[in-house]
Amino acid sequence: MDDITKKxxxxxxxxxxxxxxxxxxxxxxxxxxxxxSIADILAYLYFDKMNIDPARPDMPDRDRLVLSKGHAAPAxxxxxxxxxxxxxxDIKTLRKPDSYLxxxxxxxxxxxxxxxxxxxxxxxxxxxxxxxxxxxxxxAFKVYTILGDGEIEEGEVWEAAMFAGNKGLDCLTAxxxxxxxxxxxxxxxxxxxxxxxxxxxAFNWNVIEIDGHDFEQIEDAVNRADALKGPTAIVCKTVxxxxxxxxxxxxxxxxxxxxxxxxxxxxxxxxxQLAALEA
Numbered sequence: 001m002d003d004i005t006k007k008x009x010x011x012x013x014x015x016x017x018x019x020x021x022x023x024x025x026x027x028x029x030x031x032x033x034x035x036x037s038i039a040d041i042l043a044y045l046y047f048d049k050m051n052i053d054p055a056r057p058d059m060p061d062r063d064r065l066v067l068s069k070g071h072a073a074p075a076x077x078x079x080x081x082x083x084x085x086x087x088x089x090d091i092k093t094l095r096k097p098d099s100y101l102x103x104x105x106x107x108x109x110x111x112x113x114x115x116x117x118x119x120x121x122x123x124x125x126x127x128x129x130x131x132x133x134x135x136x137x138x139x140a141f142k143v144y145t146i147l148g149d150g151e152i153e154e155g156e157v158w159e160a161a162m163f164a165g166n167k168g169l170d171c172l173t174a175x176x177x178x179x180x181x182x183x184x185x186x187x188x189x190x191x192x193x194x195x196x197x198x199x200x201x202a203f204n205w206n207v208i209e210i211d212g213h214d215f216e217q218i219e220d221a222v223n224r225a226d227a228l229k230g231p232t233a234i235v236c237k238t239v240x241x242x243x244x245x246x247x248x249x250x251x252x253x254x255x256x257x258x259x260x261x262x263x264x265x266x267x268x269x270x271x272x273q274l275a276a277l278e279a
Contacts, residue, residue: 073101
């Protein structure tokens with residue numbers, strides 16, 4: 001990946017993070033921590049990798065993304081808005097009673113959302129179904145899904161993993177957002193999903209472990225997944241709250257919105273990052 005592309009994707013990721021803060025602040029609720037941690041993954045997929053068209057959000061041969069950790073919707077909305085699926089200004093309506101941008105993605109209301117998610121563990125199952133359909137059509141499109149490390153404590157995740165491995169779903173790639181924190185504490189304290197990589201391998205998945213904030217590593221992992229037989233799990237080491245200093249590695253920001261002072265501080269930091277990138 002050249003420096004120009006990396007810089008562009010860094011700008012895209014920063015804007016996604018600004019959308020997370022903007023949305024959760026205006027909603028007075030939401031999940032900023034785990035949304036900020038996946039901004040780089042979403043930036044790469046939506047602004048560099050995926051075959052999508054905002055003018056034709058339902059085109060049959062588009063690549064699909066299922067946000068299995070549906071509570072991280074503010075990040076997905078940021079990616080979709082800046083990619084042109086709906087107005088960026090609508091981010092401020094997050095979770096409002098009359099808004100189409102609710103706390104979890106709704107495929108019936110939001111252009112660009114491929115699956116309604118929210119009940120943890122179910123998204124990857126839907127992604128498996130999409131990938132099976134793609135396989136029957138001769139791998140007509142790629143299917144990506146993003147799961148949380150707390151989410152993979154759910155049994156349904158491993159049923160889906162077993163299915164994908166047995167069916168040889170080459171077009172399926174799962175990103176595991178391994179930020180080490182979930183709503184009640186560290187994943188180790190709550191119900192450790194380790195050994196994550198070994199578990200996926202046991203279900204006949206390819207496994208690649210990367211820094212989930214490094215665009216070169218993300219690109220290399222996705223390209224490797226494209227060339228491999230069978231589904232691929234990309235285990236991404238990330239930082240919860242990435243990009244906002246006082247939110248980073250803090251479990252308290254899993255499901256809490258910033259107040260006005262915190263909003264101003266966070267946006268000042270992100271605006272400074274954006275200015276430096278665009279200089």
